[in-house]
Amino acid sequence: MSARLPPPRAADLPALIRAESARLAAACTACGACVGACPMVPALPAVAAAAPEAVAAGLRAVLRGEAQAAPEEAVAWIGACTRSGLCTAACPERLDAAFLMRLAGMRLRGALGAQEEGGPPRLPAREDPGWSARVKAFARMTLTEEEQARWL
Amino acid sequence: MALTSPPPGPGAAPDRVVFWFGCNVARHGEIVRLATRLLEAVGVAADPAGGPAYCCGSPKEANARIAGAMARRTVEAFNAAGRDTVVTWCPSCHMNMDDFMAPATEAAFAAAHISEVLHARRDRLAPLLRHPVAVRRALPHLHHGFNGRVPVNTLVPDLLRLIPGLEVVDHPCRAPGHMCSALAGVPGALAAAQRALLAAAEETGADALVTLFHSCHRETVALERGRPGLRVVNWIHLLAEAMGLPFQDDYKTWRNAPDPRQAVGPARLAAAGETAFERLVEPELRRPPPV
Numbered sequence: 073m074s075a076r077l078p079p080p081r082a083a084d085l086p087a088l089i090r091a092e093s094a095r096l097a098a099a100c101t102a103c104g105a106c107v108g109a110c111p112m113v114p115a116l117p118a119v120a121a122a123a124p125e126a127v128a129a130g131l132r133a134v135l136r137g138e139a140q141a142a143p144e145e146a147v148a149w150i151g152a153c154t155r156s157g158l159c160t161a162a163c164p165e166r167l168d169a170a171f172l173m174r175l176a177g178m179r180l181r182g183a184l185g186a187q188e189e190g191g192p193p194r195l196p197a198r199e200d201p202g203w204s205a206r207v208k209a210f211a212r213m214t215l216t217e218e219e220q221a222r223w224l
Numbered sequence: 225m226a227l228t229s230p231p232p233g234p235g236a237a238p239d240r241v242v243f244w245f246g247c248n249v250a251r252h253g254e255i256v257r258l259a260t261r262l263l264e265a266v267g268v269a270a271d272p273a274g275g276p277a278y279c280c281g282s283p284k285e286a287n288a289r290i291a292g293a294m295a296r297r298t299v300e301a302f303n304a305a306g307r308d309t310v311v312t313w314c315p316s317c318h319m320n321m322d323d324f325m326a327p328a329t330e331a332a333f334a335a336a337h338i339s340e341v342l343h344a345r346r347d348r349l350a351p352l353l354r355h356p357v358a359v360r361r362a363l364p365h366l367h368h369g370f371n372g373r374v375p376v377n378t379l380v381p382d383l384l385r386l387i388p389g390l391e392v393v394d395h396p397c398r399a400p401g402h403m404c405s406a407l408a409g410v411p412g413a414l415a416a417a418q419r420a421l422l423a424a425a426e427e428t429g430a431d432a433l434v435t436l437f438h439s440c441h442r443e444t445v446a447l448e449r450g451r452p453g454l455r456v457v458n459w460i461h462l463l464a465e466a467m468g469l470p471f472q473d474d475y476k477t478w479r480n481a482p483d484p485r486q487a488v489g490p491a492r493l494a495a496a497g498e499t500a501f502e503r504l505v506e507p508e509l510r511r512p513p514p515v
Contacts, residue, residue, distance in 0.1 A: 077321070077334065078326065080326065085295065088324065115412060155402040157402070182287070198286070207250050208275065209504050210251040210505065213253075219256075223275070
């Protein structure tokens with residue numbers, strides 16, 4: 073690829089999440105093909121036991137702004153997403169299902185706030201409070217002072 | 225000039241790019257350094273940029289307002305750099321640029337993954353790979369994820385096959401996720417992926433596991449423990465070794481040392497700072513391996 077990245081389609085990240093959630097929720101048929109293709113499902117017994125269509129419907133509900141109504145199995149599945157992307161290849165509607173999962177994960181972790189989602193986050197944030205300090209500590213150990221000054 | 229198209233002829237001015245290496249690869253400074261040298265060798269002058277100041281926003285994804293502001297700051301910094309292209313290293317950063325960063329902030333550049341750039345210019349790279357490497361049969365450590373965006377599972381093995389005398393084996397083993405850090409959050413998932421990787425190495429007779437990404441490298445280096453016939457090396461290390469570029473994989477040395485604190489040594493410990501080392505670095509280096 074060589075062309076510049078496409079122009080923005082939203083004013084900011086919250087607006088992008090809202091717009092893309094609505095667009096993808098409208099296109100998703102909750103057929104469950106994404107659930108069936110997911111390599112993480114075998115590690116999630118409750119999800120494996122649930123009907124794929126019901127789990128996918130829960131994913132769609134999150135994107136519709138109905139996170140509080142999504143079944144536990146759907147929440148667990150979204151929370152275990154490791155971004156394999158096999159869901160995208162499996163989607164008969166040719167949706168970027170991996171992106172859909174990412175949006176849902178952000179919303180379940182409270183990206184748009186409790187008021188907009190109608191309740192508290194249903195997944196814990198994956199934030200590492202020491203992340204920035206840890207990266208900088210390692211950088212001081214592996215980069216010269218000049219490299220740190222120029223690169224970081 | 226399209227960085228992923230065939231390169232201009234010898235003597236042409238180098239393309240100048242930003243090399244966006246991300247944040248967690250700061251554990252492996254030599255990878256940033258060597259990747260920059262490899263880009264230079266194929267006619268791409270790269271200005272490295274990374275760390276929290278160039279964050280993609282994903283560490284704060286539970287708050288879209290904050291994540292978006294961090295991402296916007298990074299895009300604007302790249303716009304101000306005035307380069308046509310940002311060459312990425314980290315698959316998370318690359319996907320975030322496509323999915324969340326550029327769609328919310330005007331980006332005055334193209335983005336390409338380093339594997340795409342080196343692969344497009346492999347005719348320049350190949351003659352430079354003249355030195356023997358201390359690996360006979362290499363098994364690339366591949367994931368399902370990211371390959372749908374950038375075909376790294378083909379590009380990187382192709383590049384490794386340019387190294388004379390090195391056999392790069394094919395195996396259907398693919399770990400879930402886009403890199404190993406994604407697996408670490410799901411109980412048992414990382415251990416299962418590592419057991420599958422070791423089984424694939426045994427089946428293929430590989431004497432080296434070749435990681436593609438930094439988080440895989442830091443999770444995989446401990447597999448060398450108790451396995452004297454197995455080497456864990458990143459693909460950038462292997463290309464650099466074939467070019468005769470000197471380097472030391474310090475992270476692996478520290479992670480596999482009986483006493484990481486002693487292996488790090490007083491100078492680097494002082495650079496990190498005693499408190500930061502004790503609280504942030506040492507627990508990671510002493511963490512038991514998943515398998």
